[in-house]
Amino acid sequence: xxxxxxxxxxxxxxxxxRERQAAPTSVxxxxxxxxxxxxxxxxxxxxxxxxxxxxxxxxxxxLTLQSRALDALRAAGMRLAVPLVSQGELIGVLNLGARLSAxxxxxxxxxxxxxxxxxxxxxxxxxxxxxxQQAELAARERIENELRVARLIQQTLLPKQVPDLLNWTFAxxxxxxxxxxxxxxxxxxxxxxxxxxxxxxxxxxxxPAALVMATTRSILRAAALRMVSPGEVLxxxxxxxxxxxxxxxxxxxxxxxLDPATGRLQYANAGHDLPYHRHAEGVAELRARGMPLxxxxxxxxxxxxxxxxxxxxxxxxxxxxxxxxxxxxxxxxFPRLRELMGGPTPTGDGIIEHLLVELAQWTGxxxxxxxxxxxxxxxxxxxxxxxxxxxxxxxxxPPMHQWRTLAAWNIASEAGNERMAMRRVSExxxxxxxxxxxxxxxxxxxxxxxxxxxxxGNKFRAELPVEVEVLASDSAVAVRIRDQDGQTPLPExxxxxxxxxxxxxxxxxxxxxxxxxxxxxxxxxxSDDAHHTIELILQLEEDDHAS
Amino acid sequence: xxxxxxRAVLRRLTSVAIIDLDGEINADAEDVLNTTYAQAxxxxxxxxxxxxxxxxxINSTGIALxxxxxxxxxxANRELLAxxxxxxxxxxxxxxxxxxxxxxxxxxxxxxxGVSTKT
Numbered sequence: 001x002x003x004x005x006x007x008x009x010x011x012x013x014x015x016x017x018r019e020r021q022a023a024p025t026s027v028x029x030x031x032x033x034x035x036x037x038x039x040x041x042x043x044x045x046x047x048x049x050x051x052x053x054x055x056x057x058x059x060x061x062x063l064t065l066q067s068r069a070l071d072a073l074r075a076a077g078m079r080l081a082v083p084l085v086s087q088g089e090l091i092g093v094l095n096l097g098a099r100l101s102a103x104x105x106x107x108x109x110x111x112x113x114x115x116x117x118x119x120x121x122x123x124x125x126x127x128x129x130x131x132x133q134q135a136e137l138a139a140r141e142r143i144e145n146e147l148r149v150a151r152l153i154q155q156t157l158l159p160k161q162v163p164d165l166l167n168w169t170f171a172x173x174x175x176x177x178x179x180x181x182x183x184x185x186x187x188x189x190x191x192x193x194x195x196x197x198x199x200x201x202x203x204x205x206x207x208p209a210a211l212v213m214a215t216t217r218s219i220l221r222a223a224a225l226r227m228v229s230p231g232e233v234l235x236x237x238x239x240x241x242x243x244x245x246x247x248x249x250x251x252x253x254x255x256x257x258l259d260p261a262t263g264r265l266q267y268a269n270a271g272h273d274l275p276y277h278r279h280a281e282g283v284a285e286l287r288a289r290g291m292p293l294x295x296x297x298x299x300x301x302x303x304x305x306x307x308x309x310x311x312x313x314x315x316x317x318x319x320x321x322x323x324x325x326x327x328x329x330x331x332x333x334f335p336r337l338r339e340l341m342g343g344p345t346p347t348g349d350g351i352i353e354h355l356l357v358e359l360a361q362w363t364g365x366x367x368x369x370x371x372x373x374x375x376x377x378x379x380x381x382x383x384x385x386x387x388x389x390x391x392x393x394x395x396x397x398p399p400m401h402q403w404r405t406l407a408a409w410n411i412a413s414e415a416g417n418e419r420m421a422m423r424r425v426s427e428x429x430x431x432x433x434x435x436x437x438x439x440x441x442x443x444x445x446x447x448x449x450x451x452x453x454x455x456x457g458n459k460f461r462a463e464l465p466v467e468v469e470v471l472a473s474d475s476a477v478a479v480r481i482r483d484q485d486g487q488t489p490l491p492e493x494x495x496x497x498x499x500x501x502x503x504x505x506x507x508x509x510x511x512x513x514x515x516x517x518x519x520x521x522x523x524x525x526x527s528d529d530a531h532h533t534i535e536l537i538l539q540l541e542e543d544d545h546a547s
Numbered sequence: 548x549x550x551x552x553x554r555a556v557l558r559r560l561t562s563v564a565i566i567d568l569d570g571e572i573n574a575d576a577e578d579v580l581n582t583t584y585a586q587a588x589x590x591x592x593x594x595x596x597x598x599x600x601x602x603x604x605i606n607s608t609g610i611a612l613x614x615x616x617x618x619x620x621x622x623a624n625r626e627l628l629a630x631x632x633x634x635x636x637x638x639x640x641x642x643x644x645x646x647x648x649x650x651x652x653x654x655x656x657x658x659x660x661g662v663s664t665k666t
Contacts, residue, residue: 208588276632415574419604440635448607498644502621507616511643518642 002535027368037483041093043067051083051090056117057110058083067413080105082117086125093118125475142485146207151178153210157217160487162279163187163195166312172376173322173352181194181372182209183318188224188440193258196224198295199314199316199376200253208246215244216251216293230268231256231290238270238293238301244292254316261307263380267382268301269284272283273322273334276315276341277306283342286314313379315341315351320371326363336362351377401473410465418450421468421481429477433541441519442538448512449481449534456490457532472540476521479536486530555583563659564592569601572609584616593625596658600631609645617648628649631657 041048047067051058058081060073073081073095082094087338099105109189122530138342142450155174162170170395172185182202190196199221216237223236233255241251254275256267267275271292274285290301317337324332340358352375360367408429411417422443434442450466458464467482496514500506522537553570564587572580587595596612599605620627625648630652632640642645652658 008631169636419571429640437638438633441638444606451606452606496643498614498648502648504618504620504622508618509608509609512609515607515610515639515642 011267034404037061038463039072045069049094049179049329051081051087052085055065055083057105057113058082061125073178080110080113082113084117084121086121089125091121091128096124142512147178150205150207150210151176153207153214154184157214158184159187162203164443167381168258168410169381170258170376170378171352173374175356175369177205177320177373180210181318181320182213183203183320183372183374184213185316185374185376186217186221187536188221190224190229194258195258196225196256197256197316197376197378198253198327199318199374200251201318201372201374202251202274203249207369208249212245212249212294213253216241216253220253220255224255228257229303230257230266231301234268234270234290234293234301235299237293238299239297241294242297250292250294258308258313258378258444263312263392265314265399266303266305268303270299270301273319273509274318277312278315278341279309280310283338304319308380310380311431313377315355316374316376318374320369320373321355321359322361322373324359324367324370324373327366332359337374348429350509351375353507356389363369379516401476401478403471403473405479406470406472408469410467410469412462413454413460413466414462415454415460417454417466418447421450421466422447425468425470425479429472432472432477432539435541436478436539438538441479442536445516445519445523445536446481448516449479449536452512452534453481453483455533456488457485459485459540474540476537476539479534480532480540481536482531485532486528490525490527490532548559555579555588557583558588559592563594563596564590565596565598567598567601571604571606572602572612573604573614574607574608576609577612580612584619586651588619588623590624595620595625596628596630596655597600598631598655599629599636600634600655602631602636604648605636605639610639610645613645615642619643621648627656628652630655638648 007342025450025467032082034507045067046065047069050063050065050067059072060078062082063070075354076095077097078095079098080096082096083090084092094113096105096113099109101214127296132411153396158174159172162172170187174183174185176183182200182204184198184200186196188196198217200213200216200220202212202216206211216545219237219240220233223240225235227236234253237253245251251270252272252319253268253270254272255270256265258265266284267286267288268290269286269288270290272286277284277286284306286304286306288302288304291299317414322332322334322337326332336358340355355472356373359373407424409424411420425446426439426443429439429442448466450468458466464484467480469480469482471478471480490513494510496510497506501508516534516536520536521539522535524535524537525533526533550607553568553572553576554565555569557577558565558567566583566587568580570576584595597616618628627649628651629640629649631654637646637651640649640651647660
């Protein structure tokens with residue numbers, strides 16, 4: 001068809017700048033591309049309006065427009081132009097040079113071209129839309145892949161567990177935004193028995209931020225293990241980072257060294273949000289001056305220190321919390337955070353939970369988290385007595401018991417399923433000599449242990465089973481309840497301080513393990529790489545005591 | 548699992564506000580329990596009686612909710628009483644020491660009569 005119509009032809013398509021980047025320049029098969037120069041038609045060229053208002057075959061020689069495109073087309077030897085219009089939009093132009101036979105185009109030729117344009121325009125439009133969609137899909141996949149990589153880097157490098165130090169409690173939470181930011185935190189065991197605590201935030205998001213975070217963390221760790229001064233650690237890290245960090249990126253960071261024996265806390269700050277120190281008289285900001293890392297070498301970092309008395313706690317946090325917005329576009333803000341820290345706040349992990357609940361109430365249910373939120377809390381424990389005889393050791397079969405399994409089953413990790421475990425256990429042990437009171441105690445202990453596994457171990461992931469096994473010996477019944485989490489350490493069972501809870505100084509929660517311990521004759525806890533197991537043992541009644 | 552149909556109904560008798568609790572006291576009971584307690588606290592009653600006669604299950608989260616209510620009551624200088632607990636849950640209240648901070652009566656009548664003997 002092209003040969004019969006003329007020796008010059010070309011389809012020019014109009015594309016947005018984004019399409020120009022994302023898609024090839026023509027829908028024409030590579031092998032059939034002409035070698036004529038491409039003529040771009042500017043969107044504000046008068047010829048565009050003319051093509052839109054006068055569809056059909058246009059004889060270029062007869063046009064009298066002041067148009068650069070028209071001049072270019074004529075210069076290229078074009079005689080006819082056939083606008084391709086779809087839904088009121090000019091999506092391309094079919095241009096033809098002189099007829100090969102040297103005759104003028106006939107009315108049949110024009111009718112044919114007009115018909116061709118009518119049919120080609122919608123087809124071309126569909127092709128453009130498909131290509132646009134493909135490009136957008138590919139771009140989305142690229143972004144998702146980048147986010148996956150960024151999440152992976154970050155989650156790999158964040159600590160898997162919090163430190164376990166006598167008289168100190170630690171809790172940390174990292175809640176990534178969809179577009180992963182560059183938050184990080186770390187606990188560094190120092191050679192002299194002290195503990196390094198680190199929180200930081202890289203400007204930017206995604207893979208670049210994650211890579212800078214990884215680099216910064218490595219440099220900081222290495223410096224922390226060689227130097228004893230927090231200010232020097234930040235100074236050294238800054239000098240090394242300046243050579244490696246991309247332009248326009250920097251890192252805010254707070255580094256502190258805690259002496260667990262004395263409560264002494266030394267700290268230096270590279271432009272990070274000021275930590276809050278909650279003590280008996282109120283809440284104080286831990287201030288120390290210093291520029292963010294990576295901006296310029298040779299910076300000095302002021303070093304300060306304080307002492308954490310028993311009951312004192314410190315909150316380290318990233319700006320994702322204070323810069324969260326509510327539906328009225330108001331920021332959560334520092335004053336609100338400080339007020340919450342000074343109010344009747346619970347302790348330890350309860351502080352984090354309390355803050356996140358307050359944040360959720362303030363932002364509302366429709367909130368999409370704008371930035372990563374990282375919270376680290378550490379507290380000098382008040383003098384609460386740990387349960388002295390709570391065995392947290394490998395499960396060992398007591399020699400006096402020859403256990404036989406009565407039943408074993410799995411339940412899905414969904415809230416409320418602990419009632420199923422209770423019922424099933426009571427059915428299984430129905431034939432054993434257990435008093436009504438003993439059975440009720442066992443049922444409640446089973447429910448609490450199961451709930452613990454569902455909530456804390458399996459984190460309500462329904463696909464992760466809670467494994468329940470009921471065993472009996474001649475003198476006792478045992479129930480073993482196992483979750484699928486070997487990473488998170490089980491919280492320590494402590495005697496709850498009811499006075500502190502009633503005074504609002506501690507979370508009202510935290511009764512589960514304590515109840516279990518007090519309801520059965522023996523509770524054993526064990527952990528391996530993939531599971532926590534709680535074993536509950538109840539002695540059977542003598543025959544004449546059973547009810 | 549079927550949804551928890553926990554209910555709490557506020558009654559007022561002379562100077563005592565009575566909250567009749569019905570169902571399971573677990574995490575799902577939080578809103579209903581706290582709302583009803585707030586209604587009771589909005590009255591001028593100095594004594595609030597929690598009636599557990601129709602409660603068949605309280606888990607550790609439920610215990611925490613009761614601790615929260617007890618904390619509110621103490622802060623406002625209100626007396627919080629309990630009645631109708633089964634033997635098992637009386638034992639739980641003793642283990643948790645809630646019984647040290649709220650008087651427990653066998654029945655509503657006992658509580659209202661001001662019987663001081665704890666069950």
